[in-house]
Amino acid sequence: MTGAELPPFPRPGALPYLTVADARDAIAWYAEVFDAELHGEPYVMPDDRIGHAELSIGAGTIYLADEFPDHGVVASDPDRVSVSLMIPVADTDATLERARARGATRIREPYEEYGGRNACFVDPFGHRWMLYGAARRERGTSGSTSATDDQ
Template sequence: MTDPLDVLREPIRPVHPDPGFAARLRGRLERLVLGPESEEGRVSLTDESATTAAAALPLHTLTPYLAVPDAEAALDFYVDVFGAVRRGEPIVMPDGRIGHAEMALGDSVVMLAEEFPELGLRAPAPDAVSVSLRLEVADPDAVVERAVARGAYLERPVTDSPYGRGGVVVDPAGHRWMVSRAPADS
């Protein structure tokens, strides 16, 4: 008499579901998990970039959400200059504007979107920055130098002060960054 559990010892043979069924199931899951954006094919559960370590970062009590004139250019700047890591793919609205994107900076998340004047959402006006973002880095001199090389305006050169070493730049999207390193004794 054979053991009925012998079947469990056989090699696993993958079963490939009907492609139509798989597509319908994926669509239903995307609509349930991601909301209506997925119906337009803007977001996908199979995006590899959404599975990075940066995508697993939790949100903190306060998460900056920046308005920028060109989201792709801003993301490229933040990645190149500050070492940001993109979190997933940007959500592109039907009119082509980026309605939402995320990046990780250290242990924090920063969100951004392109301007939506019809909602009152605009990037800072030239010479009218209303918020400063303080970014702690290991080497403020190198970060400020990279920022200026990529088109940032140098508002204050890097200097030593009682609260650390740092400088201030305004990025090409109009946001003011206080790039700092705390004093060694803190």
């Protein structure tokens, strides 16, 4: 391999690598809320922290690990989120309700804009998720039609 060549990247595009305070709980939470599937077994460190786990959510992939403060890697502060993850979902309202029932903090109730039904929440691990699903009018039911109806 010359200096100009790179080894193959394991996934196409950018990959979010989430740091959480409890990776085992996060893996279970993402499975319950997003139907995430774990790829292989998480890499468990000698001190029992998860050093790496890989989850598929729909057509996307996320990596996650426990905190490693000695390396400057700490979980997000749920009150000060700097990154949002947008995710397509089959049913915005149902996904938001599953998240809320499992401890998520709602940021925005479902609203219709840009041709879809959107909502936003922060998960119990401090990560902000923006849901994007089919508009209710496309599914044959009524619902709010602007971002300001539910605020």
